[in-house]
Amino acid sequence: MSSTAPGAPAPAPTTVAAGGDAKASAWRQRLQQLAALGGLVLIFAAFSIASPQVFPTYSNITNILFSAVVVGVLSLGATFVIITGGIDLSCGTGMILSGVMAATFIVTWGLPVWLGIVLAILFGGLIGLVNGVNVAIAGLPPFIATLAMMLVAGGLALVISNKAPIYFDSQDHSSFTALSTGNLIPGSGFPNAVIVLLVAAVIAYVILSKTILGRYDISIGSNMEATALSGINVKKWLIIIYSLAGTFSGLAGVMLAARLGSAQPTGGQGYELQAIAAVVIGGTSLSGGKGSIVGTVIGAMIIAVINNGLQIISVPQEWQNVILGVVIVVTVFIDQLRTRRTTTT
């Protein structure tokens, strides 16, 4: 209101900086990850009790990790986009298209396997770049821009593959399938795909927490206008962030094709929602400004554990999605409760 004239009642100080909140907030953040981790442990324990012979064995755990790879890699990229307050609906079909491109480069064009892999991953990045331009420059809402890309990428995958799977040669391209199913650590039974996921997660973690990209990512999601007025080229960084997400879905596409030994031109739809679910379960806020890679990895693991565990205790396939849906609601509700409590006190 107005400035106060001499003699007018002196206003009481409005805010007092609350002491110890920095520590509290750091703890809260840790608690957040602990909560997701606690959920994972709880679910794991429950299945272990339900099926002590099969579920908690070494081979089944590697199985779970193996099955978490594709959604896991996808959700790493999705985390960056969701932290900006955006969404990437095209990562599922973008992944499929990248896989088809890998097969095209390697099988159809006969490029070396390593080059085909690199180009396919970069192609995923190109899809993300287009998303980024549509969001940042054309000003489309992320939902719309990536919904359109979901359709375009899904359609192009069919066009380029001629609606048929492209098979990798088991001899010539054995190094390609080894990327997923091979054992870098001999005799461990530990599939390479899991190592790829771990390496990708470490890279994502470093990018988010140690680089300017990660810092701008969080800043944009926290307050895009203020970030822009602080002299950050928000448009440029949004394009980079969407491109990064696309690169991860390119990698996911390569990993899926390597696991199947073929590039399937269909079946990408639904993956994007699993990826988003993993991110959300991991404590990243859909309204942006907050998120963690560790949480996302745990989220992807929770999904994999639930799917695997339900299969082992013979819950019919159709019930698995029902239960996953409930898990999403419960975890996000708990998260909301926690943030609501912390903002009101």
Add this chain to the structure above:
Amino acid sequence: MTTQPEAEVQQRPHDPDLLLQVEGCEKSFPGVKALSGMRLDLRKGEVLGLVGENGAGKSTLMKLLTGIYEREEGSFWLNGEPLEVRGTRDAQEKGLAIIHQELNLVPHLTVAENIWLGREPVGGKIFTRPREQVSRTRELLESLGLPLDPNTVVGSLTVAKQQMVEIAKALSFDAKVLIMDEPTAALNDAEVEQLFGLIRRFVTRETGVVYISHRMPELKRIANRITVIRDGRYIDTMAMDKTSMPEVISKMVGRAINTDARPENVRDDRPVILSVRNLSTKSLLDDVSFDLQEGEVLGFAGLMGAGRTEVARAIVGADPITSGEVVIKGRPVTIRNAAQAAQHGIGYLSEDRKRYGLMLALPVTHNVALSSIGGKFSGFGFIRDKAITAATEDARQLLRIKTPSVRQLVKYLSGGNQQKAIIARWLVRDCDVLIFDEPTRGIDVGAKEEIYQLLNRLAAEGKSIIMISSELPEVLRMSHRIVVMADGRITGTLPAGATQEAIMALATHREDDEPLPAPDSDAPIIPNDEKAEQ
């Protein structure tokens, strides 16, 4: 004006000429006494002008009258009856219609749909009756003499026509009192005439209008009496034909200011660091030119909507310009966004810190470092967190930012300390030109003084400061020179030591007004044209 106990007020004999009475009205917001012993008398058949500086309490009073806020003390009377309002709709049904500065229409709906929104004529409790709605609208518009088609989509109308829809809507409730908040802010002269015609038709022996405006010439034409309020208090009511513009202005600003505090190191011969030439924007700014000298605090005064914030946003590239240029140290530069502005050493601190300044949920470190993360706080894309923490610790000591830790989330800081964090952001970025938009808005009195001293220190150290402020005492206390704006133009530049009256005279000046009366001031007004020639 003292507050009368309520019992006493009730015993007061009702003056049959009074339409609306406000007695002893009190309202506080956290840290601020917004209204204190406020009163207002509106007579039947009159237009009452209500004037006061920004923040004097006009809007608060209107919001109390329409039930948007709840009053703490005092009473309202309508036609001698005690008046209680619970929300806008209730106020409308009781005969109080308010036209806010921002229009509250649904742009996709038609004129008729907007007017009857929420109380559409219905059949069988479910189905709307569009034809009845349209015919009733047509009657209403005809009775008011408004040339509008009920079926036009509101979004396609000019602002002036939209305002007429708003007025028609208000009057469709059979209003006794019409309250208008700055109704001519967005209107051209012909539209102002139309509005005045409408007001004159509305005012009968049973009705009255409260007309809030800054524009003295308009008030002189339309108002019968004028009530002045200041700092949430009632000051005086005068008959329009027995008062003068200087008298009204002196009552509006007539508070004592701290005489000890004056701008420091005033000099007028320093090198020009930033020069704005003939800046215009599509929406508002018209041929704005001024120079900012090194180490000076250049105050920007003017009323709300005069275009001061728009000047700042245009300089830093947040809004596009249609013509004009920005010259930094003699070199014309192109600035299309705040990133380029920062490269040229210009930092903008918005009036709306929460929306345009802070990352509330992030720590102080991030808020301080943000503008420099891509520069000195990173190498090969990697963040140098230690450097950020060290620089934030330095800033915390230098600016005396009160926070238990630099890791504290910035939302837990007080307004003054949040402001300091943003100042630190631009200092860390080594900006030479700082544009402060309402630097002390929402900051309590003690912290205000600290911000003032900080600005003085920065200027003394050679930073050049543009300070936009709606608080005249603040402008006078801080500014080495004062640029005054009205309606998107610069209407004059005043030296340090100017009077509040001189500023208000320039701020209420419209291009088409009669020439300004000689201000009662020690300091000569330098008309803008002459200044440019010097």
